[in-house]
Amino acid sequence: MAKQFSYGKEEKLKSRKLTEQLFSKGKTFTVFPLKVFYMPVKEELDFPVKAGVGTGSRNFKKAADRNRVKRLLREAYRTEKNALTDYARANQKHVAIFFLYIDKVLPEYTLIKSKMPLAIGKLIKQLHEVAVANT
Template sequence: MTDTPLYTFNKQEKLKSRKLLEALFANGKTFLVFPVKVLYMVVEEPLDFPVKVGVGASSKKFKRAMDRNRIKRLLRENYRLQKQPLHHFTTAHNKQVAVFLMYIDKALPDNKLLQKKMPMLIDKLITALGENNTVAH
């Protein structure tokens, strides 16, 4: 088996369910790895993929759709390249997670900054999910 399929970000991985998004924004936990705010929630009902991810940028801070789309593209791309530890953790612990990455800075992001922050963000998410695991049992 090759590692190439792991570097995809396909339709099953995208967080698109309105019900799941509303539940995530209402009941999800958050943490910050500036400039990205992370909302996450362990999902009980079965999903078609262990980790569902959505990305967003504020239209208040970024008036032009072109800028918002660029931010979302950068977030998705950096997540896609660095998601392996999260996927290994969720499959090993038999968890399903909904995650939303929200860019909150006022300036357009630099790809190098996001490349540096994404592994930190994923490590922090794994740690948070691990803590939930010990509390539940």
């Protein structure tokens, strides 16, 4: 069992195949400045939720700025992910998600920290709606 606020290797979205499927076949929604790609996964993963973060090089030319944004996204996800992992475990679901920062301005941590719970809450709601529609 993973520690409550960890974001270890088994939780990270590393599979190229799964990432390509996520961007091509997955669903998306926006909680500005975050764009969330998600896809329920049929096969069993080693962790209920696989998550990735990123930002575009079009918006941030310097790698140091892109790395800072990704670090802030990872930290916000790490502290707010418990509701999502609890939902996935309780319903025996496996989900791949990717958080993309789409604003052109370097964010403050407080902005990312305030938007991440909204994005995760909306994601849980949409996953629940899909589950109800399939039954």
